[in-house]
Amino acid sequence: MENYIKEILINYITGHASDEEKHLAKQWIAENEAQEKAFIDLYENWHQQLSQQYLEIDIDKAYNRFVEENTPTQTSYTWLKYAASVLLVCSIALAAYIYQQKNTKIVYQELSVPRGKTQTITLPDGTLVMINAGTKLSYNKDFGKAERQVILNGEAFFDIAESQNDIPFIIHAAGFKVRDIGTAFTVKAYPEDGVFETAVKEGKISVEGKLNPHDDEEGKVFINANQLLKIDLKKTNKFNPSTNKKANTPLSITDVKPAYLEEYNGWQHQLLMFENTSFLEIINTLERRFNVEIILEDPELGNYHYTGTFKPTANVFTVLQIIKETTPITYTLKEKRIIVKNTNQLYHQKPKP
Structure with missing residues (x-):
C-alpha cells in the first residue's frame, strides 16, 4: 500500500496521474490534516526546486528542509524521502535548462x-x-x-x-x-x-x-x-x-x-456585488464596468461602505440612485463626467474623521 500511495502522489504532483489516480490522491489528501500538510510540503518543495537556477542540488539538504517542520510516522518518512529524491533528480534537468537560458532576454x-x-x-x-x-x-x-x-x-x-x-x-x-x-x-x-x-x-x-x-x-x-x-x-x-x-x-x-x-465572481456574467465596500472602491468599479469617469468632489464620501448586489440590467445611475437613498449625495452629468457632491452641508451632518 505504501508503494501504491507513493506512486500515485508522485504522478499527481508531476502531472502524469490518470483520472482515477487524481481521485485517489485527492481522497488521500483530504483524509486528515497531517496528510494534507505532508502533501503541501512535498508539492511546494518540488516546485521550489524547479524554480532554482542552479545545476547543483543537494538532495539531502532539500529533503531535510522539507521534513524539518513535520513529525510523520517512520513509514511516512520512508515514502516521503523516496518521493523527494525522485522529484529532485528530475528537477536537475530542468535546472540545467534554466541555467542555459538565464542570459536569454525574456519577452x-x-x-x-x-x-x-x-x-x-x-x-x-x-x-x-x-x-x-x-x-x-x-x-x-x-x-x-x-x-x-x-x-x-x-x-x-x-x-x-x-x-x-x-x-x-x-x-x-x-x-x-x-x-x-x-x-x-x-x-x-x-x-x-x-x-x-x-x-x-x-x-x-x-x-x-x-x-x-x-x-x-x-x-x-x-x-x-x-x-x-x-x-x-x-x-x-x-x-x-x-x-x-x-x-x-x-x-x-x-x-x-x-x-x-x-x-x-458574478462580474463574469455582468453582475455587480459589493460586500462592505467603500464608496471609493465602488466608484472605481463603476468606472471600469461602464467605461465612465466619476468625480467625487468630497473625498470624505469615499470612506462610506455599502453592501448590495445588482443584476446585469443595472447601469451606473441605478447604483448611484440606490446609494443616494441612504447617503447625503447628489450627482449630475456634466461634459461626459458624473459629478458626485456631498449634500451634508445642507443638513450640517458632515461625518468627522
Whole structure:
C-alpha cells in the first residue's frame, strides 16, 4: 500500500496521474490534516526546486528542509524521502535548462482588457483565464516550458490546467505571490482600490508577501476552497463613518458559501456585488464596468461602505440612485463626467474623521 500511495502522489504532483489516480490522491489528501500538510510540503518543495537556477542540488539538504517542520510516522518518512529524491533528480534537468537560458532576454506577452469589457483566454498550458474590465495580464512567451508565471494588474479568475503540475503556476499581483496548488480561484489587485483579494473556488493556494502593509515582515498563508482573503494595502487605518469605527485589521480570511462565491465572481456574467465596500472602491468599479469617469468632489464620501448586489440590467445611475437613498449625495452629468457632491452641508451632518 505504501508503494501504491507513493506512486500515485508522485504522478499527481508531476502531472502524469490518470483520472482515477487524481481521485485517489485527492481522497488521500483530504483524509486528515497531517496528510494534507505532508502533501503541501512535498508539492511546494518540488516546485521550489524547479524554480532554482542552479545545476547543483543537494538532495539531502532539500529533503531535510522539507521534513524539518513535520513529525510523520517512520513509514511516512520512508515514502516521503523516496518521493523527494525522485522529484529532485528530475528537477536537475530542468535546472540545467534554466541555467542555459538565464542570459536569454525574456519577452512578455501582454493583454489589456479595456474598461467596459471582459475577456476569456486560454494560456498555452490550457489554463482558462476570465479577465475583468480594466485589467492587464502579462506572461512569458515561453510560458509552460520551464515556468508558468503571470503578472496581474486588475482582476481575473483562473481555472488552472492540471496537465503541467510539474511546473509551478505563480501569479504576481500587488507585491504578492499567489501559488496554485491544483485550484480554481480569483485574484483581484487593482492599484486604485488599495485592496488585494483572492477567493478560492476549488483546491488550495498560498499567498506570500508583506501580509501586513504596516510593517516590512514577509509571511505566507494558505487559503482553502470556499475562503476569501482580503488585505488592505493602504498605509493608514482610516475611520469608517458608516460604522463609526476604524477599519478592520489589514488581513482577513473569511469562510464563505459556494453561493457567495458565485456572486463574488458574478462580474463574469455582468453582475455587480459589493460586500462592505467603500464608496471609493465602488466608484472605481463603476468606472471600469461602464467605461465612465466619476468625480467625487468630497473625498470624505469615499470612506462610506455599502453592501448590495445588482443584476446585469443595472447601469451606473441605478447604483448611484440606490446609494443616494441612504447617503447625503447628489450627482449630475456634466461634459461626459458624473459629478458626485456631498449634500451634508445642507443638513450640517458632515461625518468627522
